[in-house]
Amino acid sequence: MKTVLMAFLRKELSQALRDPRMRVLLFVMPVIQMAVFGYAISTEIRGIRLAAFHAPNDATSRRLVDRFFASGWFLPVPAEGGDPFSLIQAGKADAVLVAPEHGLTRSLGRGAGEVQLLVDAANAAKARAVEAYARSIIAAAVPRPSGTGPAGQGIALDVRVLYNPAMESSVFMVPGVMGMIVCLVTIVLTSMSLAREKETGTFETIIAAPLSVGEILLGKTVPFILLGLADCCLVLLAGTLLFSVPSRGPLWMLAVASAAFVVTTVSVGTLISTVSRNQQQAMLGSFMFLFPANLLSGIMFPVENMPPAVRWAAYFDPLKYFVTLVRNIMLKGGDPWVFVSNVAVLALMAVLTAALSYRRFRRTLE
Amino acid sequence: MAAIGISAASISKRLGRVQALDGVSLEFAAGTINGLIGPDGAGKTTLMRVLAGLLRPDSGTVSCSADGVATPFSEVRPALAYMPQAASLYPDLSVQEHLDFFRDLYSLPEAVYRPRASELLAITRLEPFRDRRASQLSGGMYKKLGLMCSLLRSPSALLLDEPTNGVDPISRREFWDLLYRLAGQRILVVIATAYMDEAERCSRVHLLDRGRVLSSGEPRQLLAAEGTAGFDEVFIRRARQEAA
Numbered sequence: 001m002k003t004v005l006m007a008f009l010r011k012e013l014s015q016a017l018r019d020p021r022m023r024v025l026l027f028v029m030p031v032i033q034m035a036v037f038g039y040a041i042s043t044e045i046r047g048i049r050l051a052a053f054h055a056p057n058d059a060t061s062r063r064l065v066d067r068f069f070a071s072g073w074f075l076p077v078p079a080e081g082g083d084p085f086s087l088i089q090a091g092k093a094d095a096v097l098v099a100p101e102h103g104l105t106r107s108l109g110r111g112a113g114e115v116q117l118l119v120d121a122a123n124a125a126k127a128r129a130v131e132a133y134a135r136s137i138i139a140a141a142v143p144r145p146s147g148t149g150p151a152g153q154g155i156a157l158d159v160r161v162l163y164n165p166a167m168e169s170s171v172f173m174v175p176g177v178m179g180m181i182v183c184l185v186t187i188v189l190t191s192m193s194l195a196r197e198k199e200t201g202t203f204e205t206i207i208a209a210p211l212s213v214g215e216i217l218l219g220k221t222v223p224f225i226l227l228g229l230a231d232c233c234l235v236l237l238a239g240t241l242l243f244s245v246p247s248r249g250p251l252w253m254l255a256v257a258s259a260a261f262v263v264t265t266v267s268v269g270t271l272i273s274t275v276s277r278n279q280q281q282a283m284l285g286s287f288m289f290l291f292p293a294n295l296l297s298g299i300m301f302p303v304e305n306m307p308p309a310v311r312w313a314a315y316f317d318p319l320k321y322f323v324t325l326v327r328n329i330m331l332k333g334g335d336p337w338v339f340v341s342n343v344a345v346l347a348l349m350a351v352l353t354a355a356l357s358y359r360r361f362r363r364t365l366e
Numbered sequence: 367m368a369a370i371g372i373s374a375a376s377i378s379k380r381l382g383r384v385q386a387l388d389g390v391s392l393e394f395a396a397g398t399i400n401g402l403i404g405p406d407g408a409g410k411t412t413l414m415r416v417l418a419g420l421l422r423p424d425s426g427t428v429s430c431s432a433d434g435v436a437t438p439f440s441e442v443r444p445a446l447a448y449m450p451q452a453a454s455l456y457p458d459l460s461v462q463e464h465l466d467f468f469r470d471l472y473s474l475p476e477a478v479y480r481p482r483a484s485e486l487l488a489i490t491r492l493e494p495f496r497d498r499r500a501s502q503l504s505g506g507m508y509k510k511l512g513l514m515c516s517l518l519r520s521p522s523a524l525l526l527d528e529p530t531n532g533v534d535p536i537s538r539r540e541f542w543d544l545l546y547r548l549a550g551q552r553i554l555v556v557i558a559t560a561y562m563d564e565a566e567r568c569s570r571v572h573l574l575d576r577g578r579v580l581s582s583g584e585p586r587q588l589l590a591a592e593g594t595a596g597f598d599e600v601f602i603r604r605a606r607q608e609a610a
Contacts, residue, residue: 003470003473004470004471004473006470007466007467007468007469007470007471008471010466010467010470011456011459011463011467014458014459014463015456015458015459018458019458200452200454200456200457201450201451201452201454202454202455202456204420204448204450204452204454205448205449205450205454205515206471207420208418208419208420208446208448208450209468209471209472210443210444210446210472211471363419363420364419364420364421364422365415365420365421366421366422
């Protein structure tokens with residue numbers, strides 16, 4: 001078992017690393033893609049989950065909050081727990097509005113109306129939009145005093161941008177692109193490698209050799225899991241060095257998340273190769289998976305903005321869970337619940353796809 | 367090492383719209399060199415794949431014996447080496463890397479592998495080309511490397527699908543010398559070939575055409591029965607009869 005695995009490991013790695021095109025695919029393309037995608041794509045944001053903290057008898061605050069929800073950009077989230085910060089930390093709210101302790105009515109009366117807005121800028125485009133919306137709503141909500149001052153003069157908005165204070169789009173794009181690149185490389189490499197063996201006839205030699213299906217499958221997947229993990233490190237390094245993306249969470253969380261994800265994508269690649277006869281078919285199959293996976297992952301378009309049917313499909317996208325994980329770990333320091341739940345889903349996907357490709361793998365040429 | 371015999375009983379196999387094998391019954395005795403002779407499309411490769419367990423026949427059975435005792439195929443399989451007809455080496459790996467890969471694939475201990483590899487490299491005279499990649503080998507060298515990879519683990523049965531196709535005459539002769547040495551070690555060899563002159567080198571020949579066995583036996587006796595001097599004449603005569 002061990003020698004067989006080593007045999008495949010040595011063979012696959014030397015084949016992959018010897019081919020100049022493969023070297024480019026593995027080590028140059030990720031960095032280029034990272035540089036290209038590191039710059040943002042901004043879209044209109046809807047469905048921002050907003051929690052509001054205000055005193056129950058504070059009429060002015062209630063009116064202001066109603067305006068927020070009436071705008072159509074915000075969705076109400078119960079303000080539980082009493083700690084505005086923890087709502088964002090746990091990912092329950094995208095923004096939290098905090099009225100002054102003694103009521104906005106009273107502070108306005110004293111001429112010092114200040115409302116605090118906490119914004120989750122792990123997604124910078126979203127954070128920027130939230131801030132702009134909030135400013136315009138407040139400007140419209142508070143009637144212009146009889147004077148000539150600018151709109152909304154009565155209420156000052158104190159915005160706290162969390163996790164990504166400069167609101168750099170690269171900070172939230174880079175973790176997403178990391179997932180995209182690792183997904184692309186592992187799926188294409190794995191499916192092509194098995195398809196190439198079929199195309200050149202070496203597959204015949206391997207299945208005729210006295211090996212078990214498990215040995216063949218492990219031999220054809222473990223090398224790509226290792227290459228995929230190496231790419232994770234490369235992309236992470238490029239992201240932190242080129243774009244100074246912070247990595248606030250523990251490294252072991254990133255490692256576990258990457259391992260769960262790479263095992264899933266390599267299994268998907270294997271599955272694709274079981275239905276492909278040659279490298280073109282494997283390539284086509286890979287892209288049929290990769291395009292929707294990228295679009296549904298929430299890297300560029302927030303999943304919350306998608307219509308229900310599409311959002312439903314996004315729940316089957318392993319990339320979505322990985323991107324959620326990487327963003328949460330790198331930018332927010334890794335919330336335990338987000339980590340455990342997303343890793344659990346990825347692990348389940350890995351087991352299912354691996355079991356399916358094991359079942360579909362044929363030791364005959366039919 | 368057990369002496370392995372294989373027997374095929376009325377094997378039929380349809381591939382798409384072609385009836386590749388049509389009731390083929392053949393006996394391959396341990397320690398013999400069996401030639402599967404026939405023109406292109408006779409069903410040689412399909413039969414080889416059925417014997418190697420890579421294709422399941424639509425009907426009929428393949429049964430194996432070890433030292434004369436019936437043995438299930440799964441137990442014989444580890445002792446079976448199969449060399450496919452299609453290019454089946456890795457173009458980007460060198461001769462030495464192929465040997466290393468197959469050594470590990472077959473989990474060969476160093477004590478078995480080392481003498482075996484140097485013996486094979488000497489016989490095939492590939493020793494000076496150890497570091498050359500498979501894509502840069504000549505046709506004959508390529509085939510010899512393929513054979514070497516199948517022979518690394520001293521099989522009891524060797525299935526070779528057109529191993530000498532496109533190989534120069536000198537290399538072909540060496541190839542056959544190698545086969546004779548192996549047969550001397552009680553190895554069952556089944557070799558498919560379109561070269562009729564190679565038929566005469568086999569201990570038994572099985573003439574195949576369009577998925578059927580025309581005749582089967584010791585080469586000289588077969589030729590005497592057909593009243594011809596060579597096997598190519600047998601097929602040419604048949605083709606003429608059909609055209610007429």
